[in-house]
Amino acid sequence: MQTLETPVTRVVDARGSYCPGPLMELIRAIREGSAGDVIAVYSSDNGSRIDIPKWVEKAGHRLVAIEKRDGYDEIVVEQLR
């Protein structure tokens, strides 16, 4: 999971929300946050494993990790700007 250099600073629990809900929740967190924030998105929607990394690349942030948890994915993103 995340290293000591990238401790999670905010958790967005989007479990139970359907595509594009988790991505939209991440976008909301990025809008409210600032560079250096590390956001963990919990998503139970399989589409998030594809959508979120694509968006992160396009928006110029950094995908730290995608981890399979019990019944959901944890997708960790570092906000770079």
Added chain:
Amino acid sequence: MERIVVLGGGVGGTLAANLLARRLRRQIGAGEVELTLIDEGGEHVYQPGFMYIAMGGERAERLHRPERSLLNDRIKLVIARAKRIDHAARQVEVEGGQSIGYDWLIIATGARALPDEIPHFTEEAHHFYGADAAARLRAALDAFDGGRIVIGIAGMPYKCPPAPLEVTFLIESELRQRRLRDRSEIHFCSPIGRAFTIESVSEMATPIMEEKGIELHTFFNVEAIDPERRVVQSLEGEELPYDLLILVPPHRGAQVVIDSGLAPPSGWLPTDLHTLEVRGTERVFAIGDATDLPLSKAGSTAHFEAPVAVERIVAAIEGRPPSAKGSYTGKVMCFFEVGDGKGTLLQFDYDHPPRPPRPGRIWHLGKVVFNRVYWHTVPQGRV
């Protein structure tokens, strides 16, 4: 005496109240049940018509009627703005100091379009989420004689998810008819990685966009407008110049549910997928745009949700468990315009994504007819 209050006189609220009045006719007549609908303006507005003001043909005066004229006589109508729902005291406080008590509450307070949340929106961008705004867009389209049209979405969720795509197709069609297409570019900006949230609809719409030369920009979440350079900027760091800018404004739920502590700042009420009860409360239901359900904010959703909340209330009053009709399956059905007099149909529920039929004239005509017969069918529960 059981007191039922319906808050909001849109599609969902009006239909729910009329269904309750019909099914509880005897109890209301005997004075065992009192049914009240609270509406801020006392006018029922057919919001799907706004888009057609912008796209030609529709007139604002045909899109509203007095709420009273659509309601069963057994329903008491209170025309006042609700200031606060005090769920601990089971009462709705309305402007002017009156409080209306309830044992059962259906919240059908809808969604608000808030263009002012984006600086320069009002001066620079057009939208179609109100009669006046749609008329201004119509005037801007009439004055348009070629250039770059950018259509985007400045916040999700928003009312009538297909509308921006429909407007894009209808404008493209209009520009061809006016022989302006060669002098125009049309750019459609989607906040997500494809043209539309529902994959099957995206797969239907994307080839039509390609065929019509509409440029799709994915992951373009509108963030700001620079009026001096006439560019719209995305959260993702892109910008697009425009001559005519059409944006879906940010939306929120009603202020009263935020002020009452029932919904977070977004205003969407946390709602059970199947029972439509507002989570953390008892005997309070949410229907229509007011909910946080992962479904279209559309009249159709409210149309199929209202009977669910009604069945649950009627069953409780009759002292029996709710029937299968008291569990919402996520059913939504709506027409989708693709331009050139053609349309398709989106019908889906929680477990079944839509499989839109091949676009044809029949679905466009279906939408035209539905818009006309709405007043005599949906609010009364005849369809």
